[in-house]
Amino acid sequence: MSESLDIDHSVVFVRRSEYLNFVQTLRSQGFEMCADLTAVDFLEFKDRSLPEDVEAQRFEVVVNLLSLSKRKRLRIRVQVPDDDPWVDSIFREYPGSEAMEREVYDLFGIVFRGHPDLTRILMPEGWEGHPLRKDYAPGRVPVQFKEVKTTR
Amino acid sequence: MTQDQRGTETNEGVLGLFVKETSEGPQELRPKQETQMEEFYLEEGYVLRVPEGDGVDLDEVDLDSIPDDETMIINMGPQHPSTHGVLRIMMELDGETILRSKPVIGYLHTGMEKTAEMLTFMQGSTNVTRMDYLSPLNNELVYSLAVESLMDLEIPPRATWIRMLMSELNRISSHVMWMATNGMDLGSTSMMIYGFRERELILGFLEKVTGLRMNHNYIRPGGVAADLPDGWYDDVVAICETIPFRVEEYQELLTGQPIFRERVEGVGVMTQEQALALSATGPILRATGIPWDLRKTMPYLYYDQVDFDVIVGSVGDTYDRYSVRLNEILESVRIVEQVIEKMPPGAYKTLDRKVTPPPRARIDESMEALIHHFKLHTEGYRVPAGESYVAIESPRGELGCYIVSSGENRPYRVHVRAPSFVNLQSLPVMLHGGLIADSVAVISSVDPVMGEVDR
Numbered sequence: 223m224s225e226s227l228d229i230d231h232s233v234v235f236v237r238r239s240e241y242l243n244f245v246q247t248l249r250s251q252g253f254e255m256c257a258d259l260t261a262v263d264f265l266e267f268k269d270r271s272l273p274e275d276v277e278a279q280r281f282e283v284v285v286n287l288l289s290l291s292k293r294k295r296l297r298i299r300v301q302v303p304d305d306d307p308w309v310d311s312i313f314r315e316y317p318g319s320e321a322m323e324r325e326v327y328d329l330f331g332i333v334f335r336g337h338p339d340l341t342r343i344l345m346p347e348g349w350e351g352h353p354l355r356k357d358y359a360p361g362r363v364p365v366q367f368k369e370v371k372t373t374r
Numbered sequence: 375m376t377q378d379q380r381g382t383e384t385n386e387g388v389l390g391l392f393v394k395e396t397s398e399g400p401q402e403l404r405p406k407q408e409t410q411m412e413e414f415y416l417e418e419g420y421v422l423r424v425p426e427g428d429g430v431d432l433d434e435v436d437l438d439s440i441p442d443d444e445t446m447i448i449n450m451g452p453q454h455p456s457t458h459g460v461l462r463i464m465m466e467l468d469g470e471t472i473l474r475s476k477p478v479i480g481y482l483h484t485g486m487e488k489t490a491e492m493l494t495f496m497q498g499s500t501n502v503t504r505m506d507y508l509s510p511l512n513n514e515l516v517y518s519l520a521v522e523s524l525m526d527l528e529i530p531p532r533a534t535w536i537r538m539l540m541s542e543l544n545r546i547s548s549h550v551m552w553m554a555t556n557g558m559d560l561g562s563t564s565m566m567i568y569g570f571r572e573r574e575l576i577l578g579f580l581e582k583v584t585g586l587r588m589n590h591n592y593i594r595p596g597g598v599a600a601d602l603p604d605g606w607y608d609d610v611v612a613i614c615e616t617i618p619f620r621v622e623e624y625q626e627l628l629t630g631q632p633i634f635r636e637r638v639e640g641v642g643v644m645t646q647e648q649a650l651a652l653s654a655t656g657p658i659l660r661a662t663g664i665p666w667d668l669r670k671t672m673p674y675l676y677y678d679q680v681d682f683d684v685i686v687g688s689v690g691d692t693y694d695r696y697s698v699r700l701n702e703i704l705e706s707v708r709i710v711e712q713v714i715e716k717m718p719p720g721a722y723k724t725l726d727r728k729v730t731p732p733p734r735a736r737i738d739e740s741m742e743a744l745i746h747h748f749k750l751h752t753e754g755y756r757v758p759a760g761e762s763y764v765a766i767e768s769p770r771g772e773l774g775c776y777i778v779s780s781g782e783n784r785p786y787r788v789h790v791r792a793p794s795f796v797n798l799q800s801l802p803v804m805l806h807g808g809l810i811a812d813s814v815a816v817i818s819s820v821d822p823v824m825g826e827v828d829r
Contacts, residue, residue, distance in 0.1 A: 254650045255650055255653050256653055257765070257791065258763070258791040260789040260791075262778050262789075263787075266780075266786075267778075267780040270780070271759070284763075284776065286774070286791070290666055293671055295672075295763075295765075297763060316651065316653065317652055318651060318652040318653025318796060319653070320799060321798070325795075329487075342480075344480040344483040344828060344829075345480065345483065346480070354487060
């Protein structure tokens with residue numbers, strides 16, 4: 223995990239159980255900002271290349287941390303299984319991740335444990351399903367087109 | 375946070391304290407009497423939790439149980455003219471003072487990240503350009519850079535310089551547009567007209583180059599769609615000569631006016647620690663005094679070959695955010711002036727036949743050219759499997775694009791890190807403790823583009 227920290231734009235794979243501790247460590251090592259937090263649903267892309275010690279799961283939470291003092295970026299990829307999709311929230315380390323974690327929860331259904339206000343942010347409250355999942359078919363809801371009455 | 379803390383160093387202790395201060399547990403709005411003293415301190419940045427659409431059933435309300443305090447919750451937007459689109463804000467007021475607030479977004483959500491998964495890599499730029507409709511060329515740029523980084527594509531120098539030229543002109547047009555709307559929010563209708571006049575000047579040039587005033591689809595993976603038209607040099611010189619003169623007018627119209635200064639100075643103050651903790655980027659971050667501009671600190675394109683300054687503020691109030699944007703217009707003009715002198719001749723898109731369709735004239739002569747043209751425009755090119763995150767400095771802050779490719783002709787996942795979306799989180803902090811009349815000035819100073827917030 224530590225050797226890749228020297229690379230300019232590095233990617234680190236972290237286990238879900240170690241994720242929060244790892245972020246806390248980075249936070250104290252000068253990564254001041256959580257630039258981005260998103261997720262990917264790998265349901266239809268199972269043979270992606272991963273390091274040998276990483277077990278591929280359906281979801282991947284991708285966190286981009288930014289160090290302004292070192293001018294460095296670091297990307298953390300966390301594997302999240304389908305049957306119990308949760309990760310720890312990093313809200314306490316980076317309050318700026320609040321809206322991004324809500325977005326991932328809204329669109330992927332990944333639960334962030336310890337998030338203060340885990341509700342839908344883009345979709346309406348009460349919406350069923352999580353649209354950015356690969357098994358969420360767009361066009362599933364039929365659109366009603368009204369018949370246009372012509373006067374002629 | 376008092377204003378005395380403005381100049382404090384960005385160190386662990388102070389930042390750690392703030393991080394602790396913003397963690398406030400369950401986001402329920404409880405009666406004032408039950409609030410502990412500790413929680414009063416946490417009120418800053420507190421997130422209001424009001425269910426959407428659930429009206430209160432008056433029969434079920436026990437009037438005796440309603441706490442006797444002075445606060446009330448009001449709703450602003452989503453169709454309020456000063457919310458720059460369809461932003462809705464819930465505010466808790468004590469008299470005229472805003473205590474807590476919560477931006478409610480999603481009214482313009484059209485699922486563009488999902489749409490991007492259905493489009494080929496070539497079609498993708500038509501999609502991303504519609505996100506931030508005030509700086510469409512920057513959206514196309516970050517998407518193209520992300521695709522190119524996956525493909526290891528070499529871009530000709532002229533294409534890169536054209537991209538810089540267009541990106542900076544777009545930054546000017548976006549900032550003068552902000553000047554215009556900010557002026558109107560603060561009651562200066564002449565500024566509105568002035569700002570739109572300058573924007574029109576630049577949009578006219580963009581139309582001449584790209585064919586469209588907005589949503590250009592001009593910067594594409596592999597280069598740009600077309601070469602600069604005849605007479606572009608004189609047009610750009612005319613813009614570069616006009617804009618600084620017009621900025622002088624803004625200085626007279628706004629900067630020098632006591633009424634304008636009264637409305638923006640000391641309003642919506644945000645400290646460096648708060649800006650960093652809330653992931654704010656762009657003019658908001660720079661207004662607090664942190665010189666973080668990706669063009670300078672993590673250069674992309676050829677920004678390391680041009681000379682320009684990063685504008686920073688000192689207090690982090692609405693006036694600083696105004697000044698940063700105003701001076702960035704002049705810096706962008708400076709960059710444009712250098713770019714047009716350095717513009718080299720050559721190809722304006724990559725000559726890789728697997729990415730760039732053959733020129734129209736070749737199709738009539740060569741069967742292979744016709745096949746290539748047909749294949750590229752129907753099936754598109756394939757991008758090697760992998761993932762990439764590229765970030766650029768858009769007029770609103772760090773605009774990032776995260777693309778995952780599975781080796782197909784369309785991206786597996788496209789995520790856009792929208793600066794407006796992230797910057798909106800700083801609104802509760804800026805609004806806290808201010809007057810409700812100032813909220814319009816503060817919302818405007820964040821410069822949210824709702825198309826990008828909701829995507």
